[in-house]
Amino acid sequence: MERHGSESYFVLGEGLLGESAQGRARTLSAAAEAQTPPFRFSRMGPHGIGVGQFIDHDLTFDKTQVMLGQNVSPAQLLQARSPSLDLDSLYGAGPQDPDSAKFYSDGLHLKMGDTVAAGDPEMTGFDLPRVGTGSTNAAKREALIPDRRNDENLVVAQTHLAFIRFHNRVVDSLPAALPPAQKFAQARELVVKHYQWMIRTDFLPRICKARPGGPTSSCPRPSSTGPCASTPSS
Numbered sequence: 001m002e003r004h005g006s007e008s009y010f011v012l013g014e015g016l017l018g019e020s021a022q023g024r025a026r027t028l029s030a031a032a033e034a035q036t037p038p039f040r041f042s043r044m045g046p047h048g049i050g051v052g053q054f055i056d057h058d059l060t061f062d063k064t065q066v067m068l069g070q071n072v073s074p075a076q077l078l079q080a081r082s083p084s085l086d087l088d089s090l091y092g093a094g095p096q097d098p099d100s101a102k103f104y105s106d107g108l109h110l111k112m113g114d115t116v117a118a119g120d121p122e123m124t125g126f127d128l129p130r131v132g133t134g135s136t137n138a139a140k141r142e143a144l145i146p147d148r149r150n151d152e153n154l155v156v157a158q159t160h161l162a163f164i165r166f167h168n169r170v171v172d173s174l175p176a177a178l179p180p181a182q183k184f185a186q187a188r189e190l191v192v193k194h195y196q197w198m199i200r201t202d203f204l205p206r207i208c209k210a211r212p213g214g215p216t217s218s219c220p221r222p223s224s225t226g227p228c229a230s231t232p233s234s
Contacts, residue, residue, distance in 0.1 A: 050155030051203055057081075057149050057156075058089045085196050090163050091188060092146035098182075100167075103129075103146060108184050110164045110173050111144060128161055167191045193222035 061081040066072055082088050092100030095107045105111045111129035115122055128151060132142025143151040150160040170187045178186070 035142070048203065048206060050153075050159050052207075053152075053156045054089075054150065054159045055085070055199065055203070057147050058087060059083055060084060061089075061149070062146060068158070085192070085199060087163065087188075087192050087195055089147040089150065090145075090160065090167070090191075094188075095184060100146065102144060107180055109168045112161070112164055112168070113143075125165070127166075128157055163191065163195070166194070190222065197222045 005188055011131060059081055060083070067148045090110070092103050095101055095104040101107075103110060112125040112230045113127035113129040114124050116187060121142050130141050131144045131146040132138075134142075135139055142148070143157070145151065149156075151157045172184060174183050
């Protein structure tokens, strides 16, 4: 049976990433690999990899209960994320959902946590909310967020926290007279639009080569009205 394996990837202008093992045959000869400069994530910037991981967690989450190595057909896979860029990994099912209400402090704002004083002073609102219990530090520090994979490392955790703080700031900027349900809906819409705008105008251009003669982005910063537009390149 043919199996997946790790492979070498050559990125024009940046070099070689990884080595082939247990999969298809090498795509480059050993001599060519020896002369190839190492891969660099220079195009991503310092935070691009964490943002990519955050986006991945927003799109997919396999909750299929199977043993390691067991074959699973696509029809048996259990997808726990909506396959769209809607930040359900941040919002869950919303504050009115019984299972997601715990992520909110008042039905509008998302909960935040405090850092622990460890060389630096404790800072309020600069960590994910944590409610874990247990005998180990890891168990005690369990994050209270819809997708706990976003606490796998500091970069993706702080990316998630940045969206929490952004949502809360947007909520505070909306008119106080708005009914709570309407205020939350408007805040989420604005946050999601900014998230999609960031992916389209900043993240994707860093990893995708523009198609000659293809559309050029003409996408201003989002507002409460109007989607982004594309215009043909000259």
